[in-house]
Amino acid sequence: MPSTIVHAAVAGLIGAALLGSAFDERALLVLVVAVAIPDLDSFIALVSTAGHRTSLHNLTIPVAAGLLWYVDVHVREESLLRSRWGGWGVRVAWVAILCYGLGHVALDLTDGVANLFWPFHDQFYTLRGEMELSNQRGLVQTFRDSGEGFLLFEPVGTSTETEVTTGVDPAEPADGGPPERVFPLFGSGLELLVTVIGVVVTVARFRVAREIEG
Numbered sequence: 001m002p003s004t005i006v007h008a009a010v011a012g013l014i015g016a017a018l019l020g021s022a023f024d025e026r027a028l029l030v031l032v033v034a035v036a037i038p039d040l041d042s043f044i045a046l047v048s049t050a051g052h053r054t055s056l057h058n059l060t061i062p063v064a065a066g067l068l069w070y071v072d073v074h075v076r077e078e079s080l081l082r083s084r085w086g087g088w089g090v091r092v093a094w095v096a097i098l099c100y101g102l103g104h105v106a107l108d109l110t111d112g113v114a115n116l117f118w119p120f121h122d123q124f125y126t127l128r129g130e131m132e133l134s135n136q137r138g139l140v141q142t143f144r145d146s147g148e149g150f151l152l153f154e155p156v157g158t159s160t161e162t163e164v165t166t167g168v169d170p171a172e173p174a175d176g177g178p179p180e181r182v183f184p185l186f187g188s189g190l191e192l193l194v195t196v197i198g199v200v201v202t203v204a205r206f207r208v209a210r211e212i213e214g
Contacts, residue, residue, distance in 0.1 A: 009198025
């Protein structure tokens with residue numbers, strides 16, 4: 001599963017691409033915090049079956065946050081975001097919501113599972129497979145081998161059927177010894193490369209902004 005480090009790098013990429021003149025150190029901090037929040041459900045797993053990859057790894061939270069953002073910015077006579085933080089706050093808020101949903105929850109689907117519609121529907125999904133175009137077989141995909149699922153997402157199991165271990169909540173060893181706590185950094189070369197690209201682009205974005213201002 002992508003680590004918080006990888007998610008933070010992706011948040012930097014998203015911010016550099018979408019924030020425009022609102023991209024600054026404060027905005028980057030907001031995005032990194034937003035994209036890291038889902039991993040806090042590792043601690044919820046210590047006291048609840050609806051723990052890691054469930055209670056905070058879903059689309060319910062960013063969709064609800066997006067609706068609140070829309071009502072505040074486009075429906076209310078006076079926006080709370082705009083009155084307190086101006087246009088900067090409005091833009092950073094919606095990009096932070098995007099980072100939560102796409103930069104973390106969606107990214108975790110590619111190398112693990114997420115309970116997308118919890119608490120309304122308890123079902124883990126994953127997004128693993130390949131898609132290719134063949135001159136003999138046409139469009140071939142292996143993301144979903146069965147007729148079940150949602151779009152290309154393959155169902156895996158419920159929160160009571162699927163155990164997702166973390167360094168905070170490790171699996172109990174069969175021999176009864178002390179559990180090994182593993183905190184992933186990079187699960188593949190692609191994750192390492194994405195992190196490097198994210199850091200380079202973020203640093204370059206700050207440097208370009210300073211050169212323009214100077």
